[in-house]
Amino acid sequence: MSSISPVLREAASSLRPPPPPALPGPAELLDLGRWLQSRAYRFITVTPLTHQRILARHRAVQDADERDAFGWSRPFAPTLLPHALGQRLLQAGIVVEDGAGGAWRSTVRWSTLDGLLISHSAYPTTAADAVFFGPDTYRFASLITETLRLAPLPRAAHILDMGCGGGPGGLLAATLALERGVPPASIVLADINGRALAHAQANALLAGLPQAQCVTTDLYAGIEGTYDLIVANPPYLVDGASRTYRHGGGALGGELSERIVREGLDFLRPGGRLVLYTGAAMVRGRDPLRESLAAIVRARGWPMAYGELDPDVFGEELDAPAYVCAERIAAVGMVVQRPAA
Numbered sequence: 071m072s073s074i075s076p077v078l079r080e081a082a083s084s085l086r087p088p089p090p091p092a093l094p095g096p097a098e099l100l101d102l103g104r105w106l107q108s109r110a111y112r113f114i115t116v117t118p119l120t121h122q123r124i125l126a127r128h129r130a131v132q133d134a135d136e137r138d139a140f141g142w143s144r145p146f147a148p149t150l151l152p153h154a155l156g157q158r159l160l161q162a163g164i165v166v167e168d169g170a171g172g173a174w175r176s177t178v179r180w181s182t183l184d185g186l187l188i189s190h191s192a193y194p195t196t197a198a199d200a201v202f203f204g205p206d207t208y209r210f211a212s213l214i215t216e217t218l219r220l221a222p223l224p225r226a227a228h229i230l231d232m233g234c235g236g237g238p239g240g241l242l243a244a245t246l247a248l249e250r251g252v253p254p255a256s257i258v259l260a261d262i263n264g265r266a267l268a269h270a271q272a273n274a275l276l277a278g279l280p281q282a283q284c285v286t287t288d289l290y291a292g293i294e295g296t297y298d299l300i301v302a303n304p305p306y307l308v309d310g311a312s313r314t315y316r317h318g319g320g321a322l323g324g325e326l327s328e329r330i331v332r333e334g335l336d337f338l339r340p341g342g343r344l345v346l347y348t349g350a351a352m353v354r355g356r357d358p359l360r361e362s363l364a365a366i367v368r369a370r371g372w373p374m375a376y377g378e379l380d381p382d383v384f385g386e387e388l389d390a391p392a393y394v395c396a397e398r399i400a401a402v403g404m405v406v407q408r409p410a411a
Contacts, residue, residue, distance in 0.1 A: 093265055094178055098162040099189050099272035105155055106136060106180055107187060107276075113141030115181040115204050121193050131173045140180045143193040145173035178269070179203070183211055183238055186245065186277055189269045190236045195315070199265045201235050202315040206401065209379050210303040210347040211242050213403045217345050218299075223247045226255040227298040230337065232289065232330055234259040235315065237270035239301040241277050257282040260293060263314050289329055296339040302330045306349035307384060307399075308392035322351040322396065324359040331406065332366050340411035346404040349383060351396040359402070367406050374406040 116124075121142070129138060134146035145168040148156055159165045160174070168175040179192045181203050190203040223229075227247060231240025237259045244257050259270040259282055267284040274282035285292055304326040309317035319325030327348040334344050350359040360376055367374040380401040387393055 093268045094164050094189075094272075095162045096268055096272040096275070098158050098164055099178065099269065100275050101155060102140075102159060102164060102178075103180065103187055103189060103272060103276040105152070106140060109136050111136050111140070111180065111187070112182045113137050113180060115141070115179070115207075117205055118194060125193075131171065139174075140176050140178070143176060143179055145175045148172065148174050181207075183207065184215070184242060184245075186238065186241055186273070188236050188238050188241075188273050189276075191265070196311075196313065198311065198313050199263050200313065200315055201263065201266045201269050203236060203238065206303065206347070206383075207235075207238055209401055209403075210239055210301075213347050213379065213405075214239055214243055214301055214345055215246065217343065217405055218243065218246050221343075222250055223252065223254070223298055224341070225252045227252070228256045228258075228295065228339070229254050230258045230260065230293065230297040230300045232260050232293075232300055232302040232334065233304050233326075234261045234270050234284075235263075235266045235303070237273045237282070239303055241274060241279060241282070243299055243301060244279055244282070245277060256295075258285055258293065258297075259283065260285045260287050262286065262288050289326075290333050290337060293337060296337055296342065298339050298342045300334050300337060300342070300344045302327075302334070302345070303347045304330055307387055308390065310390075318348075322353075322358065322392070324348070324350065324362065327359060328362055328366070331363055331404070335366075335370060335372070335406070335408065338408040340408055343405055343407045346406075347379070348402060348404075350378075350400050350402045351393060352398045352400060353395050354397065357400075357402075363404060370408075372406055372408055374404065376402065376404045379403050 131145050132147050134144050138144040139146040165174045165176050177192050178189050181188050191200040195202055229240050229243050240259050244254050247254050261267050271284045305316045306318040306323045307316050308323045350357050378400045382398050383401050384399045
């Protein structure tokens with residue numbers, strides 16, 4: 071297998087959230103997404119620190135446009151939205167009143183990714199069940215795209231996005247297959263977070279993939295069948311609040327990544343691949359996560375590629391007690407393939 075080449079830089083951290091009042095309704099999310107598509111909406115989601123800097127630049131509520139409202143999470147005038155749509159979104163809790171002055175604020179955010187429009191939690195994202203999307207997602211997408219460019223999916227492939235969040239990984243893999251004229255036989259978007267699956271369901275419909283199945287599961291506990299492609303972008307930090315989108319478990323945040331690989335290999339079809347994007351804390355020049363994952367795969371005798379995609383992300387985390395032994399955190403990618411029968 072080819073080694074993994076570097077992609078974009080800079081990972082995202084998260085800050086203080088306005089807690090959404092309820093799970094967003096997929097039907098209302100879909101209506102909002104279609105309206106944004108009709109407005110040729112485009113937004114690249116940046117790191118929270120960059121986001122914070124941009125918000126510090128004053129922009130009046132009456133001047134807020136779609137990107138201000140649904141990308142930058144700024145308050146906006148209700149007249150920005152068609153009246154009927156605005157009332158449905160207000161009733162669903164997708165937009166809320168923003169204090170005095172009559173302004174509204176969105177509880178969701180929308181990002182564009184390789185032709186997809188993906189909904190996720192509004193800025194800032196520190197709620198326990200927040201659905202995160204940021205620079206890590208773009209690196210994850212680049213890893214999937216490169217992997218499938220080197221070896222496209224077979225006809226009628228089965229795709230699983232484990233810990234899907236809003237579903238960008240699985241939906242991207244499916245659209246890449248569709249672009250080649252080989253539609254997947256099944257798409258499973260799996261997550262333990264109900265809020266994530268509400269977003270994933272709407273995002274799948276918006277992407278023209280109504281066959282995508284959203285499954286609530288703790289890793290592979292609720293998964294059936296085998297897959298030609300499993301993609302995963304798990305949390306990989308040690309988070310004191312144990313937020314689902316940040317906390318990776320274990321001493322250095324790698325526990326979920328290890329479980330996704332160890333347990334996921336049994337769900338690969340002959341010739342199937344598992345694509346993992348995660349983070350690894352480096353200790354005195356060593357990569358303990360790589361060593362652990364290599365041992366798991368070596369026990370099977372299967373081919374594996376592993377490489378750093380960014381050598382230095384989330385540097386601010388090194389001040390936390392959990393990382394007293396670490397010298398840096400790197401974004402890494404791994405591809406492991408089950409040999410063909």
